Amino acid sequence: MTQELKESALAYHSEPRPGKLCIQITKPTETQRDLALAYTPGVAEPVRQIKADPELAYQYTLKGNLVGVITNGTAVLGLGNVGPLAAKPVMEGKAVLFKQFADIDVFDIEVNASNPQAFINTVARIAPTFGGINLEDIKGPQCFEIEQALIERLDIPVFHDDQHGTAIITVAALLNALELQGKNLDEIKVVCLGAGAAGIASMRLLIAMGLRRDQIYMIDREGVIHTGRADLNPYKFAFAAETQKRTLAEAIEGADVFIGVSGANLLSARMLQSMNDKPIVFALSNPDPEISPEIAHSVRDDLIMATGRSDYPNQVNNVLCFPYIFRGALDVRATRINQEMMIAAVMAIRDLAKQPVPEIISKAYDTDKSFSFGSEYILPKPMDPRLKMVVSSAVAQAAITTGVAKLPYPSHYPKLKEDNGLKQETHLATDLA
Numbered sequence: 001m002t003q004e005l006k007e008s009a010l011a012y013h014s015e016p017r018p019g020k021l022c023i024q025i026t027k028p029t030e031t032q033r034d035l036a037l038a039y040t041p042g043v044a045e046p047v048r049q050i051k052a053d054p055e056l057a058y059q060y061t062l063k064g065n066l067v068g069v070i071t072n073g074t075a076v077l078g079l080g081n082v083g084p085l086a087a088k089p090v091m092e093g094k095a096v097l098f099k100q101f102a103d104i105d106v107f108d109i110e111v112n113a114s115n116p117q118a119f120i121n122t123v124a125r126i127a128p129t130f131g132g133i134n135l136e137d138i139k140g141p142q143c144f145e146i147e148q149a150l151i152e153r154l155d156i157p158v159f160h161d162d163q164h165g166t167a168i169i170t171v172a173a174l175l176n177a178l179e180l181q182g183k184n185l186d187e188i189k190v191v192c193l194g195a196g197a198a199g200i201a202s203m204r205l206l207i208a209m210g211l212r213r214d215q216i217y218m219i220d221r222e223g224v225i226h227t228g229r230a231d232l233n234p235y236k237f238a239f240a241a242e243t244q245k246r247t248l249a250e251a252i253e254g255a256d257v258f259i260g261v262s263g264a265n266l267l268s269a270r271m272l273q274s275m276n277d278k279p280i281v282f283a284l285s286n287p288d289p290e291i292s293p294e295i296a297h298s299v300r301d302d303l304i305m306a307t308g309r310s311d312y313p314n315q316v317n318n319v320l321c322f323p324y325i326f327r328g329a330l331d332v333r334a335t336r337i338n339q340e341m342m343i344a345a346v347m348a349i350r351d352l353a354k355q356p357v358p359e360i361i362s363k364a365y366d367t368d369k370s371f372s373f374g375s376e377y378i379l380p381k382p383m384d385p386r387l388k389m390v391v392s393s394a395v396a397q398a399a400i401t402t403g404v405a406k407l408p409y410p411s412h413y414p415k416l417k418e419d420n421g422l423k424q425e426t427h428l429a430t431d432l433a
């Protein structure tokens with residue numbers, strides 16, 4: 001990051017008032033009558049109604065449009081365990097994205113919890129406030145235990161964005177990149193650097209889409225994850241390869257795909273050089289990727305390159321899905337976000353990248369260039385307003401089809417098609433899980 005960008009970022013966050021958000025009142029509060037309705041005595045009536053029927057909280061409070069973005073600050077971007085307070089700018093940032101892209105209100109909650117169980121208990125205790133819980137920047141492997149426990153305890157959607165948001169967008173981008181490079185999912189060799197939240201979930205979703213475990217080398221700080229290692233947690237062990245390869249440099253040789261969800265500058269030019277023809281390199285660590293696009297393009301002219309950042313082509317970032325996953329889930333009052341809903345999001349995002357791109361999007365990116373499906377446009381741009389309807393409706397539809405929705409398909413959503421492929425997607429997910 002340049003000095004200029006660092007200074008601008010600090011000024012953006014501090015001026016004219018600290019932070020990026022505020023809370024707004026949505027009802028009249030000017031008169032004595034208004035106060036008698038908003039507060040005591042009037043407020044007692046919705047209290048009584050909700051006590052008698054808890055579902056009425058969705059009618060009389062913000063609950064149905066309110067998501068908790070909740071962290072313990074243990075894996076904040078690629079900055080590591082910076083703690084809950086230092087994580088707050090990122091959580092406020094996620095809140096901004098929820099509001100801007102999907103009109104979802106967010107309370108960001110930074111939890112000082114000394115262990116996963118304390119964190120789980122805290123989130124479970126405050127869950128009545130929310131229509132959904134977006135867990136953010138919680139490191140592996142504790143993130144897996146935390147998410148699973150909360151899904152089991154709560155009847156609202158719980159979604160760890162760094163796992164599933166990243167997986168959804170990585171899979172959508174990879175399927176499109178493979179198509180452009182003329183490669184098939186069942187023939188490629190994949191190297192995933194990073195075996196935490198994002199890495200494990202992305203590989204799991206790729207497997208649900210048809211990739212085999214023996215096509216994957218997973219790598220952590222100790223090197224290749226292989227069956228001879230005694231230090232593996234169960235999540236990593238599931239990806240242990242029968243191999244003599246021990247280092248990233250050994251694993252990457254001849255690989256078709258590199259997925260980096262680890263840390264800055266870990267993939268060298270020499271390693272990239274050793275990859276197969278037409279490689280795909282997703283260097284997704286934030287803020288600094290595993291290899292910079294400048295270096296990557298200087299070494300190979302046959303690659304498709306993506307980062308997690310807004311300032312390069314091909315931004316593979318969970319912002320492209322988490323607002324719309326929740327929009328769709330909240331709109332049908334889904335009790336969970338299942339794999340079928342995730343695959344519906346993959347397919348919707350993937351397909352949108354192939355549609356003609358409206359001029360308005362070039363304007364948002366301040367360029368005269370028009371975008372079209374190709375090696376520098378494998379995914380829709382985050383500023384694409386079509387994402388909201390396209391992804392949310394696909395997710396809502398999948399929730400209904402899989403029986404986790406409490407409300408019908410919203411009337412303001414696009415009309416349902418007779419044969420929309422959803423059955424096929426659902427079938428795929430169930431068969432391959």
Ligand SMILES: NC(=O)C1=CN([C@@H]2O[C@H](COP(=O)(O)OP(=O)(O)OC[C@H]3O[C@@H](n4cnc5c(N)ncnc54)[C@H](OP(=O)(O)O)[C@@H]3O)[C@@H](O)[C@H]2O)C=CC1
Binds near residue numbers: 166194221262286
């Ligand atoms: N573009 C996007 O949308 C997203 C990007 N990310 C990025 O992915 C990265 C990881 O996030 P997340 O999965 O949540 O974090 P976790 O802490 O859960 O996992 C990090 C993983 O990276 C590995 N790792 C870290 N440094 C190295 C290294 N020097 N060499 C080899 N492996 C290393 C860790 O190894 P070990 O297990 O041995 O500690 C661990 O397996 C971050 O940089 C984050 O910004 C995450 C989510 C979304």
Ligand SMILES: CC(=O)C(=O)O
Binds near residue numbers: 137
């Ligand atoms: C994008 C994101 O969630 C991360 O880097 O952690």
Ligand SMILES: [Mg+2]
Binds near residue numbers: 077137161162
């Ligand atoms: Mg994150």
